Amino acid sequence: MSSSPALNEALIAEAARIFATLSEPTRLRLLKTLMAGPLTVSEIVAATGLKQGNVSKQLGVLTQAGFLEREREGNFARFRVSDPFVQELCRLVCDKIERDAHARVAALRGEI
Amino acid sequence: MSSSPALNEALIAEAARIFATLSEPTRLRLLKTLMAGPLTVSEIVAATGLKQGNVSKQLGVLTQAGFLEREREGNFARFRVSDPFVQELCRLVCDKIERDAHARVAALRGEI
DNA sequence: TTCCTATATAGCGATATAGCTATTTATCGA
DNA sequence: TCGATAAATAGCTATATCGCTATATAGGAA
Numbered sequence: 001m002s003s004s005p006a007l008n009e010a011l012i013a014e015a016a017r018i019f020a021t022l023s024e025p026t027r028l029r030l031l032k033t034l035m036a037g038p039l040t041v042s043e044i045v046a047a048t049g050l051k052q053g054n055v056s057k058q059l060g061v062l063t064q065a066g067f068l069e070r071e072r073e074g075n076f077a078r079f080r081v082s083d084p085f086v087q088e089l090c091r092l093v094c095d096k097i098e099r100d101a102h103a104r105v106a107a108l109r110g111e112i
Numbered sequence: 113m114s115s116s117p118a119l120n121e122a123l124i125a126e127a128a129r130i131f132a133t134l135s136e137p138t139r140l141r142l143l144k145t146l147m148a149g150p151l152t153v154s155e156i157v158a159a160t161g162l163k164q165g166n167v168s169k170q171l172g173v174l175t176q177a178g179f180l181e182r183e184r185e186g187n188f189a190r191f192r193v194s195d196p197f198v199q200e201l202c203r204l205v206c207d208k209i210e211r212d213a214h215a216r217v218a219a220l221r222g223e224i
Numbered sequence: 225t226t227c228c229t230a231t232a233t234a235g236c237g238a239t240a241t242a243g244c245t246a247t248t249t250a251t252c253g254a
Numbered sequence: 255t256c257g258a259t260a261a262a263t264a265g266c267t268a269t270a271t272c273g274c275t276a277t278a279t280a281g282g283a284a
Contacts (some may be wrong), residue, residue: 016136019131023128026242072251
């Protein structure tokens with residue numbers, strides 16, 4: 001049971017879109033900040049030191065991509081990570097980075 | 113045991129780089145093609161219909177990122193996926209896409 | 225060496241998007 | 255209704271990078 005080329009292309013395009021969403025340091029910083037718990041825009045601005053406009057814009061991108069949920073609270077907007085998938089993905093990547101770092105250290109040891 | 117801000121930034125930058133490498137449909141297509149087994153550049157060109165120059169360029173990007181290994185075979189260059197990490201990552205993302213698709217279908221059913 | 229084929233790379237136009245400043249929109253309290 | 259504050263957005267410049275064409279490099283065979 002193999003899928004049609006078109007479906008494959010759609011799957012690839014969607015996967016690329018997901019990876020692209022996660023390809024910006026600023027957005028990863030926002031996700032990391034929100035992984036500790038839901039926060040309002042101003043709290044995020046205070047926690048990260050990023051400009052309010054950029055924070056709003058990138059939160060919008062992450063929400064559009066389905067990684068965050070937005071909830072109005074009076075004058076504020078509170079954002080939360082909406083999908084454990086994000087955590088899984090980030091953990092996998094971070095583990096990989098650590099593994100590679102350890103491998104590099106081991107290689108250096110071998111070279112001495 | 114929390115890491116220094118600088119280390120965190122480095123980790124985020126590295127993660128963003130990994131995601132960015134996977135954010136291009138062409139590169140995902142190449143990875144997908146190579147997941148079936150190692151191939152030379154000309155075989156990849158034949159299998160995908162992409163231009164030789166682009167294939168070389170993007171294989172270079174993937175190799176630089178550590179996702180592929182290159183092996184000279186006389187006049188040819190054979191590439192292979194070098195890290196099961198790539199498969200894991202792609203599987204995770206594809207699963208997510210399928211889950212979301214099913215969820216959308218279910219939502220549609222509910223709306224009828 | 226000289227030719228031929230497989231890869232790699234240079235240079236270019238087009239496109240996408242990050243972050244900036246400034247402004248607009250939305251919601252609450254007086 | 256009228257500020258005041260939180261958030262979203264508009265418009266901009268700068269930058270990165272895709273795929274393209276054309277060319278350079280590398281390695282084998284004659």
